[in-house]
Amino acid sequence: MPDARARYALLIAGIVAGNIVLGGFVKGEGQLFPFFSWSLLSHVPQSSVHIRLLVHTGDSAGEDLQSIVEAQGAEFPIDTYNLVKDMGEAYLQRRSDFPELRTRVERAYLQPGVTYSLVREERVLPSGALIHSQTIDTFVATDHDR
Amino acid sequence: MIADYLARIVFDVRQLAQRAERSRDAWILIRVFYIFAGYVAAERITAEPWHVHAGAFEPLWPLLWAQTIAPETLMWILLAAAVAVCTAAAAAPHNRMLRIVALVSLLSVGAFINSFGKIGHNLHYWIYVAAIFVFLPSRTNKDADTLTLTTFWCAQFVILSTYALAGLWKVVRALMQSSEGLISIFNVSGPVHILVNRTLKNGEVGVIGEWFTAHPEILWGAFWIVVLVQCTVLVVAYLPRLHRIAGIVLIAFHVGIYLAMDISFIHVIPLLGLLFVCSPLGERAWSFSDRSLNRSETGH
Numbered sequence: 001m002p003d004a005r006a007r008y009a010l011l012i013a014g015i016v017a018g019n020i021v022l023g024g025f026v027k028g029e030g031q032l033f034p035f036f037s038w039s040l041l042s043h044v045p046q047s048s049v050h051i052r053l054l055v056h057t058g059d060s061a062g063e064d065l066q067s068i069v070e071a072q073g074a075e076f077p078i079d080t081y082n083l084v085k086d087m088g089e090a091y092l093q094r095r096s097d098f099p100e101l102r103t104r105v106e107r108a109y110l111q112p113g114v115t116y117s118l119v120r121e122e123r124v125l126p127s128g129a130l131i132h133s134q135t136i137d138t139f140v141a142t143d144h145d146r
Numbered sequence: 147m148i149a150d151y152l153a154r155i156v157f158d159v160r161q162l163a164q165r166a167e168r169s170r171d172a173w174i175l176i177r178v179f180y181i182f183a184g185y186v187a188a189e190r191i192t193a194e195p196w197h198v199h200a201g202a203f204e205p206l207w208p209l210l211w212a213q214t215i216a217p218e219t220l221m222w223i224l225l226a227a228a229v230a231v232c233t234a235a236a237a238a239p240h241n242r243m244l245r246i247v248a249l250v251s252l253l254s255v256g257a258f259i260n261s262f263g264k265i266g267h268n269l270h271y272w273i274y275v276a277a278i279f280v281f282l283p284s285r286t287n288k289d290a291d292t293l294t295l296t297t298f299w300c301a302q303f304v305i306l307s308t309y310a311l312a313g314l315w316k317v318v319r320a321l322m323q324s325s326e327g328l329i330s331i332f333n334v335s336g337p338v339h340i341l342v343n344r345t346l347k348n349g350e351v352g353v354i355g356e357w358f359t360a361h362p363e364i365l366w367g368a369f370w371i372v373v374l375v376q377c378t379v380l381v382v383a384y385l386p387r388l389h390r391i392a393g394i395v396l397i398a399f400h401v402g403i404y405l406a407m408d409i410s411f412i413h414v415i416p417l418l419g420l421l422f423v424c425s426p427l428g429e430r431a432w433s434f435s436d437r438s439l440n441r442s443e444t445g446h
Contacts, residue, residue, distance in 0.1 A: 004293060005153035011281065012300050013152070015274060016307045023311075033206045033265055034256055034273050038311035042319040044329050044336045048343045066349070073195040079263035081347065083202055086263075104263075108201030126338040126359065128346055 048123040051088030051136070053105070056115040065109055065116070080109065088118045088136055102139070110141035157303075157384055157427075159295040164430060169291035171426040172298045176279060177236045180248060182416045183272050184232030187255040190268055190413065191225050199262040206265075208250075208257035220258065228255050240285050249276040268413045271308070275301045275417065295427060302421050303383045309396065313376025337369040338362040344407050352408040365406070372399055386427040393422025 023035035054062025065084060069077040083105050090098040110116060118136040123129060162168060196203075196217045203217045212220050228251045235241070235248040256269035278301045283293035316331060323330035330336050338359055345351045351359075358365040375395060382392040396418050400411045422428075 003149065003153075004289070005156040005158070005296065006149035008281070008296055008300050009152035009155040011278065012155070012303050012307070015277070015304050016311075019308060019311060033208070033260055034253065034270050036267060036270050036308045036311070037265070038308060038315050039319070040267075040312065041340055042312070042316040044320075044323055044331055044333075044339050045343045046328055046339070048346045050347060069198060072198045074198050075194060077199075078266070079199050079202060081264075083263040104202055104204065106201075108199055123346060126335060126342045126362070128342050 045125060047131070048125055048128065050121050050123075051085050052119045052121060053084045053087075054117045054119055055110065056117065056138075062117060062119075069109065083108070084118070088120065091118065091136060092120070106141040112141055112143035114141045115139070116141065156296060157299050157386075159292055159299060159427065162295070162386070162427060165291045165295060168426040168430070169294045171424075172294050173239060175298075175420050175424055175426060176239045176282070179275065179279070179417075179420055180232045180236035180239065182420070183248065183252055183276060184229045184236070186269065186272060186413045186416070187228035187232065187252055188225055190259055191221055191228070191255050194259070196221055196262070202262045205261045206257040208253045209261060217258075224251070224255050224258055227251050239279075239282075242280065242282070242284070245276070245280050245282065249273070249280055252276050268411065271305055271414050271417050274304050275421070278304060298421075298425075299383065299427060302389070302425070302427075303380075305417070305421060306380050306383050306392075309376045310378075310380040313373050313379070316373050317377065331366075331369060331373070334362050334366045337365045341365065341407060344409070348408055350408050352404060352406045354405045355407060358406050368402070368406075372402075375399065382422075386425065387429050389422045389425035389428035393418050393425070396422065 019036045019038060022032040023037050053065040055065055055068060056062045066077050066080055069080045074080070083101065087098065087101040087105050089095075090101050106112075115138060117138045120132075120134045120136055121130060122132040124131050159165065200217050205213055209220070215223070231244070231248045231251045235244045238244055252269060252273050256273055259269070260266060278297060281300075282297050283290045287293060320330040320332050320336075324332050329339060331340075341355060341358060345355060358368075379392060379396070382388045397415050400415060400418075403409050403411065
């Protein structure tokens with residue numbers, strides 16, 4: 001039985017160590033499924049910063065992509081939110097994965113030729129009042145292999 | 147020497163009386179686990195209209211073999227496989243090969259729903275427990291009852307460890323933020339910042355979220371109760387008589403998070419019920435398999 005208990009100890013130590021190393025410290029692109037992200041709700045944001053994608057039709061000021069996706073039946077388009085956030089952050093940080101993320105967003109949600117903007121909004125907490133809104137850039141969706 | 151030291155981490159189930167009866171109860175719970183696992187997998191994989199997100203599909207590693215299959219088609223393949231395999235594992239839980247295939251199936255379903263841009267955690271716990279249940283002993287093992295209960299305990303320990311990690315990291319992160327002069331969860335306004343930011347992200351607020359926003363002191367108190375429960379809950383693994391109450395507290399924790407923040411972790415609730423509220427290692431007030439125990443409890 002002690003040998004068996006040692007084997008079980010190794011099993012749980014392996015899963016817990018995997019969660020510690022691969023679940024919490026590695027985020028985003030590097031997050032390894034199915035390790036558990038234990039840093040959830042640990043960071044207190046000092047202000048609320050979100051990146052939105054506005055789709056322009058004609059001369060419109062733009063409709064939020066999240067609303068468009070929700071209207072298509074998605075319960076809460078967290079996937080859309082995160083892809084847009086990753087794309088915006090990659091653009092602002094001039095990361096090399098920006099073209100890949102742009103392709104993924106356009107291929108998933110935008111018809112070729114559609115004009116859209118990425119907008120960074122900052123709100124004060126806890127009131128949620130908008131203190132800063134900046135158009136990061138405006139793009140035209142290209143025809144990707146769909 | 148190292149093996150002896152490591153072995154001490156694992157609760158020695160031999161100190162429990164009535165191991166044969168407890169083991170029988172554990173196997174019933176294991177059957178129920180696979181029934182629920184199949185249901186949760188089916189519910190999760192059909193919860194979203196995947197055609198809306200189809201262009202964003204980039205399969206995670208367990209589904210690299212399926213890159214050329216349309217997400218809608220793949221969804222039906224994985225759904226059918228998960229329901230069939232989990233049902234088979236529930237019917238014949240002693241068959242290790244079925245348990246392995248059930249694990250692969252749950253892993254595939256989890257990979258699918260997380261292949262569209264965001265890794266969520268709804269199925270993670272089910273996958274961990276299915277992975278640990280692969281190591282359940284065969285019926286012919288002379289220590290079968292002891293090993294069954296030890297395997298069950300390992301599943302309990304791993305689930306509790308995730309809460310402990312989340313709680314401890316909240317405290318570490320709070321120390322880091324406050325040392326930098328930033329608002330942290332040590333500040334009364336800290337949890338409200340988290341709540342409002344989440345609301346702005348979701349565009350939705352929990353049923354009692356607005357009330358909490360107006361009463362930050364109460365939210366702060368509730369948040370710290372959660373942190374303290376998370377930080378200490380791992381001790382429960384070594385105190386089987388507390389399993390049932392710990393299960394109820396953790397279920398209440400998830401219901402509370404849902405009501406406040408609209409974060410639905412509802413799929414973990416039946417698992418907490420199976421592992422802790424019905425724990426076969428806990429006090430034997432009742433039993434699935436031992437009818438005499440139930441009669442004595444009810445006074446018949």
